[in-house]
Amino acid sequence: MKRRDFLKSTLAAALLPAASCTRTDTERPRVRWSGPSYRKPDHSRVAVLQADHYGEQLEKRVLEGLTVCKVSVAGKNVVLKPNLVEFDPHGVINTHPMLIAATVSAMRTLGARTVTVAEGPGHRRDNEYLLTASGLWDVLRDFDVPYVDLNNDRLVRTTLDTSFTDFGSLYLPRTVLEADLFVSMPKMKTHHWTGVTLAMKNLFGIIPGSVYGWPKNPLHYAGLPESILDINAALRGDRFAIVDGIIAMEGNGPIQGTAKHCGVLVFGDDLTAVDATTARLMRIDPSRVGYLHEADAFLGNIRRARIDQIGEDPAGLAKDFALLERFAQLKAGAV
Amino acid sequence: MIETITKELIAARNNDGGWGTFAERPTNAEATAFAVMGLAAGERSRPADERGLSKLLSMQRSNGAWPMLEATPDSPPATALALIALSGFAGTEVAIERGVAWLASQRGDRGGRGRRFVQYWLPEVLPVEAKLGLPGWPWVEGTWSWVEPTAYAVLALKRATRAGHGFAETTQRIEEGESLLRDRMCYGGGWNYGNKKVLGRELPPYPDETALALLALDDHSNDSSIIAGLHVLELLDQETGSGLTSSLTTICLSGYGKDSSRAKQRIRSSHSHTAFLGDNKVRGLALLALGDHRRWMELGV
Numbered sequence: 001m002k003r004r005d006f007l008k009s010t011l012a013a014a015l016l017p018a019a020s021c022t023r024t025d026t027e028r029p030r031v032r033w034s035g036p037s038y039r040k041p042d043h044s045r046v047a048v049l050q051a052d053h054y055g056e057q058l059e060k061r062v063l064e065g066l067t068v069c070k071v072s073v074a075g076k077n078v079v080l081k082p083n084l085v086e087f088d089p090h091g092v093i094n095t096h097p098m099l100i101a102a103t104v105s106a107m108r109t110l111g112a113r114t115v116t117v118a119e120g121p122g123h124r125r126d127n128e129y130l131l132t133a134s135g136l137w138d139v140l141r142d143f144d145v146p147y148v149d150l151n152n153d154r155l156v157r158t159t160l161d162t163s164f165t166d167f168g169s170l171y172l173p174r175t176v177l178e179a180d181l182f183v184s185m186p187k188m189k190t191h192h193w194t195g196v197t198l199a200m201k202n203l204f205g206i207i208p209g210s211v212y213g214w215p216k217n218p219l220h221y222a223g224l225p226e227s228i229l230d231i232n233a234a235l236r237g238d239r240f241a242i243v244d245g246i247i248a249m250e251g252n253g254p255i256q257g258t259a260k261h262c263g264v265l266v267f268g269d270d271l272t273a274v275d276a277t278t279a280r281l282m283r284i285d286p287s288r289v290g291y292l293h294e295a296d297a298f299l300g301n302i303r304r305a306r307i308d309q310i311g312e313d314p315a316g317l318a319k320d321f322a323l324l325e326r327f328a329q330l331k332a333g334a335v
Numbered sequence: 336m337i338e339t340i341t342k343e344l345i346a347a348r349n350n351d352g353g354w355g356t357f358a359e360r361p362t363n364a365e366a367t368a369f370a371v372m373g374l375a376a377g378e379r380s381r382p383a384d385e386r387g388l389s390k391l392l393s394m395q396r397s398n399g400a401w402p403m404l405e406a407t408p409d410s411p412p413a414t415a416l417a418l419i420a421l422s423g424f425a426g427t428e429v430a431i432e433r434g435v436a437w438l439a440s441q442r443g444d445r446g447g448r449g450r451r452f453v454q455y456w457l458p459e460v461l462p463v464e465a466k467l468g469l470p471g472w473p474w475v476e477g478t479w480s481w482v483e484p485t486a487y488a489v490l491a492l493k494r495a496t497r498a499g500h501g502f503a504e505t506t507q508r509i510e511e512g513e514s515l516l517r518d519r520m521c522y523g524g525g526w527n528y529g530n531k532k533v534l535g536r537e538l539p540p541y542p543d544e545t546a547l548a549l550l551a552l553d554d555h556s557n558d559s560s561i562i563a564g565l566h567v568l569e570l571l572d573q574e575t576g577s578g579l580t581s582s583l584t585t586i587c588l589s590g591y592g593k594d595s596s597r598a599k600q601r602i603r604s605s606h607s608h609t610a611f612l613g614d615n616k617v618r619g620l621a622l623l624a625l626g627d628h629r630r631w632m633e634l635g636v
Contacts, residue, residue: 152356213474
């Protein structure tokens with residue numbers, strides 16, 4: 001290795017956080033939670049179901065996932081939060097509209113009082129374009145589902161019980177805080193700053209751009225893993241996750257990665273456990289993902305022994321996801 | 336079309352006289368600024384919307400800044416938009432002067448010495464390609480500068496300067512903002528929110544941000560970046576065709592003396608298809624685009 005290359009790689013490792021205006025997942029946050037923020041269940045239940053494509057059987061699979069997880073839906077105001085950060089006609093950035101449609105139907109079948117779709121895109125301000133181009137507009141119209149732009153919702157300044165960041169409080173949208181059941185519906189993707197982006201990271205979309213901007217840059221300054229932890233700890237109501245892993249994304253996610261057929265849906269009411277299971281499906285060791293490792297202390301479970309795996313056997317469905325070189329250490333079995 | 340959108344906008348007004356981004360949402364300086372401009376531009380003979388204007392003025396804080404929402408922190412883009420809107424109405428000079436002073440004093444994070452040192456010696460190490468040390472405007476105080484807040488700030492300061500409300504620092508800040516916008520231009524032309532290359536991969540431009548950057552760089556119409564940007568804008572608007580994008584494209588193309596009739600048609604199509612999703616900011620922008628917007632967006636081309 002030439003001296004200049006050596007210097008470059010050393011500096012890259014040392015200065016990457018500062019250089020990118022963001023801290024990376026290689027810096028593990030300090031423990032900054034206390035009793036009131038503890039909500040880790042003794043055991044969590046996560047269901048992995050096979051779904052080969054976005055076809056007509058999807059609603060049946062979603063119903064099955066909700067049923068085996070024994071989620072209580074009847075009479076509830078349900079808010080679905082898909083991942084709709086950007087649109088690329090050749091990419092697989094967003095939660096597929098057919099999965100959102102199937103979930104709306106399934107929730108109604110199970111007796112939900114209302115179902116709302118809500119998102120606060122982080123890059124593009126043009127909701128009309130994102131909704132129409134992605135196909136979500138057709139779903140909203142055909143299923144008569146209200147859509148709430150979380151970037152411009154009514155806000156509640158919420159004091160944080162955790163202090164992974166220095167925010168102290170966050171402005172959070174009422175639609176999310178007042179939901180009887182909030183459902184995070186991420187796309188299964190790798191992420192160039194945090195390694196993976198799944199149900200917990202998907203909650204960045206509830207942070208209002210009207211206060212934090214586009215992109216939501218204060219979260220980058222506060223540290224992405226730290227922000228993920230504070231935001232997730234701030235939500236106190238009932239939550240659930242449905243991960244779109246039918247066509248996932250690997251490599252340089254969350255925008256410019258490559259499509260990867262994985263053929264799975266992941267369900268569960270412990271978002272940490274859902275993310276840990278999904279990471280394993282990507283052959284990523286969840287204990288090496290800084291924020292999941294930290295969340296395991298107080299928010300949810302990542303250890304296999306604490307996750308009751310129902311549905312299909314995740315081990316048989318796992319696929320090798322390409323990661324950027326700097327996240328190679330997240331791979332299960334990596335030295 | 337102008338009449339329909341005007342009725343929708345008036346019906347969506349909050350009791351306090353302002354507008355939220357959507358009906359029944361808290362009054363938002365951005366939506367109120369665009370609504371006030373749109374209502375006045377949409378019908379040539381229409382006087383200023385006094386209730387909206389007075390709400391916008393009342394949102395100004397003692398330091399001269401505007402917040403986006405009344406309970407939230409001072410906001411550079413909200414302040415810039417309020418200043419642009421007020422510049423079209425008489426009797427707003429004092430508020431403008433206070434706002435200009437605050438806006439000119441705001442700077443995005445320029446990157447510390449360590450980062451700048453690395454950029455000088457080993458620029459390829461940095462994951463995000465952007466020249467450090469350029470102070471544009473951030474969305475939130477103390478964070479990085481981005482295209483949209485910088486474009487609005489440059490537009491606001493240029494209008495204020497042309498109206499005689501500028502001062503020595505204003506000229507310098509305009510130049511700094513323009514430098515930042517040029518630096519953040521995407522490869523091949525146009526702008527997105529402010530990252531042209533991340534981890535070695537080029538990112539594509541967006542039409543709305545491209546139109547805003549072009550409006551802010553109005554007095555450099557012969558620059559190759561402007562010519563490329565206008566070309567990109569026309570292509571992107573054809574693909575996108577939303578109320579937001581086509582309204583900004585219309586204002587931008589007509590400001591540069593180009594044919595904006597197709598973009599105007601797309602505003603109408605968008606309204607028929609989605610009613611702009613009920614977005615009051617877009618309603619105001621559409622009225623501005625379809626009406627006489629020269630009072631606010633006359634360019635120095």
